[in-house]
C-alpha cells in the first residue's frame with residue numbers, strides 16, 4: 626500500500642528524557658508521534674509502549690494507556706464547543722477529578738501561557754498561536770509520563786517560544802519524558818538535548 630514512510634528505525638524514549646525530533650517537512654515526524662501515541666499501527670516492526678507490545682494491547686485498554694501521554698497535535702484539535710478553560714481541564718475531568726481540586730492549577734497554567742484573558746472564550750475566536758498555547762496547556766495539565774508535542778511553537782513569536790520551551794523543561798524536570806517535533810533550529814539551539822533527525826525514512830540520533 627504505497628511506499629514506506631519510516632523504516633528500520635530502532636530507538637527508545639527513556640523515562641524522564643528530553644529530546645527533539647526533527648527533519649524536513651514530510652520526513653515523517655507526525656507519523657512517528659502518532660505511532661508513539663498508538664493512534665497508528667506500524668505495518669511491520671515492533672513498538673513497545675510502557676513496556677508492552679502495542680500489537681498485544683486490547684483495543685479497550687488503549688484509552689487508559691493514552692492517558693499517560695500528553696499530546697499536542699500539529700493542528701491543535703481543541704473541542705469547538707468547549708471554552709479554553711474547559712478544553713484544558715478536560716483531561717482532569719475525564720479522570721473524574723473534582724473541579725475544586727484543579728481549578729486553580731488550570732487558571733495558573735493558562736496565565737503562564739498568556740491566556741489569562743482568554744479563559745472563557747471558544748476556540749473559534751482564538752488566534753492560531755492562542756489555540757496552540759491552549760493545546761499545550763491541555764497536554765501538560767495532568768503531568769503525563771510522556772509528552773509528545775508536534776511543532777508546539779510553530780505559531781508563536783520567539784519570546785513566547787522560549788517561554789513554552791521553559792515550560793517543557795520544567796515538566797521534564799518534574800519527571801515527564803518529552804519529545805518535541807520541530808523545524809526550529811533556534812529553539813533547539815537553546816537546549817543541550819538529544820536530537821533525533823529523520824530523513825528519507827531513517828533516523829539518526831545525536832546525544
Ligand SMILES: Nc1ncnc2c1ncn2[C@@H]1O[C@H](COP(=O)(O)OP(=O)(O)OP(=O)(O)O)[C@@H](O)[C@H]1O
Nearest residue numbers: 627630648649650651652653654655656657699808
Ligand atoms: N494518513 C496518511 N496516509 C498516507 N500517507 C501519509 C499519511 N499521513 C502522512 N502521510 C505521508 O507521510 C509522509 C510523512 O508525513 P508526516 O506528516 O509524518 O511528515 P512531517 O515530518 O510531520 O512533516 P511536516 O514537517 O510538514 O509536519 C508524507 O509524505 C505524507 O504525505
Ligand SMILES: [Mg+2]
Nearest residue numbers: 654655699775
Ligand atoms: Mg508534521
